[in-house]
Structures are given as C-alpha cells and as structure tokens.
Amino acid sequence: MDILDEIARARRELSGDRRKHLVLSRRYDAEIEDVWQACTDAERLARWFLPVSGDLKVGGKYQLEGNAGGEILQCEPPELLRVTWLFGADPGFSEVEVRLSADGDGTLLELSHTADVPEEMWSQFGPGATGVGWDLALLGLGVHLSGSAPIDENTFHETEEGRAFITASSRAWGEAHQAAGGAPDEVAAAVARTTAFYAPE
Template sequence: MDIVDEINQAHRELIDGERKTIVLRRHYDAEVEDVWDACTNAERLSRWMLPVTGDLRLGGTYQLKGNAGGEILRCEPPSLLKVSWLFGDNPGFSEVEVRLSAKDGGTLFELHHTAEVPPDMWSGFGPGAVGVGWDLALLGLSLHLSGAPQVDENTFHQTDEGRRFITSSSQAWGEAHKAAGGDPEQVAATVAGVTAFYAPQE
C-alpha cells in the first residue's frame, strides 16, 4: 500500500457558514458491521486511533486520551454515531457525525465535523486544522481494517512518507476550501500554516 495514495481515496468538502462543516467520504473494503465495531469498540479504537474511556453508550460520555471528549448524542448501530467533540477549556460548539452504509461490497464511510471556529484560527489554518487530523485518523482506520501495520504517530510526521501524506492532505483541504469560495491567497496561507503545524521542519 502506498500510504500517500490513501489521500485520493477520500472526497473532501467544506460547507462554509457561521459554523464550518468539513465532510469526508470514502469507501472501505470491509463489511458495515466490521467498520462499525472498529469505530465503537474501545479496544479496537485504541489500536488505530486513541485509547478511549467513559460510559460508552447513548447519553454517556467519552474521552479520547490527550484529545477530544464529549457526549454520545446518537447511536444507531451499525449506521449512525453522533458525538459532541470538545477540546480545551472553552471549546464552543463542535459535533462529529459518522454515517456508514453498504456499498459496492464494502462500506461507504461519511464523516461530518461541524464547529464554531474562532475567526483568527480559521484565517490562519482553515479547514485543514481538523481536516488533516481526520485524514490521519482515516488512514489509521484503513490500515486497521486491512490488517496492515499502523504508522508510529510519534514519528510519522518526520518520515518522508509521513511528510508527503500530510502535505498532500493539507493541499487537498486547500482545494476543498477554494471550491467553497475561499480566497486563493488566504487558502495558500492556511495550507502553509497547517502543513507547518502537522509536519514542522527540523
């Protein structure tokens, strides 16, 4: 598997308004029930994303180690999961919805992340601020579902392959930003900012 080719497996979209929504769609060669289990089973989540703790049921709460936490707002196995996605002391509105459906002998995976984004953060980083993180997560899910070894999240950004993946992801989110009406100069600045954040030069 060429990991960088994983970028081309996903469709990216930005819905730009008072709240920003990034959309990721891609196909996995795995049954819906298997993808659902990989996304909701705490033991499996820890293998491709992050360790998770909490009361993992509808109405319960979750916490990803060193990352987001929140409430489980909707849970309709094996097709719909919606959670609040809160990070930091004053996170504002942020929700993530994942929809799964059977398609072409596998699973169509669709993720919507809707958030109120501070203007200074948006002007500096645009949709890639969270988009690149989700691309990295979906890479982890792809490797997990295919049985391939996971990348080392602590050093991946330092490898040639990791830097190419992050740069390609950042550029792809820049294209989605432009397609949603983003100013090309501002988009170029956000792509540079996101790339530098996720894959800083030595």
C-alpha cells in the first residue's frame, strides 16, 4: 500500500459557517457488506479504529475507548450509519454519518461530520483538527480491508511514513479550507499548527 496514494484517493469538502460540515469520501476494493461489517462490528472495529462499548443499536449509547461517544441515531445495513459524536459532557451539536454504496466490485464510503466548532479552535486549526483524524481512521480501515498488519497508532506519527501521511493530510484539508473561502495566510497557519499537533517534532 502506498501511504501517500491513500491521500490522493480521497475527496475532501468543507462547507458551513458557524456549523461546519466536513465530507471525506473514498473508494475501497472490498464488497459493501465487508466494509459495512468492518465499520459496525465491535470486534472488527477494534482492530482498525478503537474498542467500542455500549448498547449498539438504534437509540442506544456507545463509547469509543479514549475518544467520542454518543447515541446511535440511524442504522440501515449496509448503507447508512448516523451517530452523535460528543466528547465528555459536551452539549454541543456534533453528528457523524457514514454512507456506503456499491461501486463496481468495490465500495464508495462517504463520511460526513457536522458540528458546531468553537471559533477559537477553528481559527487555530481549521478543518484539519478533525479532518486529519478522519484521514488516519480511513487509512486504518483501508489497511484492515487489505488484510495487511494494522498500523500502530501510538507510533505511526513518529515514523517517516506516518509523518509524510499526516503532513499531506493536513495540506489537503488546507486546500479544502481555501476552496471554501479561507484566507490563504490563515489557512497556511492553521495547516502548520495542525501538522505540529499530529506529528510534533
């Protein structure tokens, strides 16, 4: 797997004013049922993303280990999963939606994250704050679906390959930010801060 090619395989879009809407989509060389199971089966999810606990059905609550939790709002196998995506007792609006569709002998995955983002966080990091994290997650999914050994999330950012991926992801989200109207100097500063956060020297 060419790690940097994974960046080019994805399409990134940004819209919204106070409520930000990020979209990340890419194709996987796997059948839709396989991709769906990888995204919704707790045992498989733990292999490429994070361990998950809770009442994993519509209306139930879930919690990703050391990360977000929330409520399962919609689940329509093998095409649609929609959940709230909150950290701690954060009462703000944040939802993630994953849509799958068959694409020839593969699957198109579209991940949308819509959230109210504090202005101070947005001005500091822009869409890369969450966008790079989602790029890393979908890279992990691609590695998992290919049958390769999983990425070590604790050390990936320290490797040459990992740093190259994070830098490219941060720049790609900067391009999406600028395409959505972000000022070039502000976008460049946010890209630099995001890259330093995910891959510190």
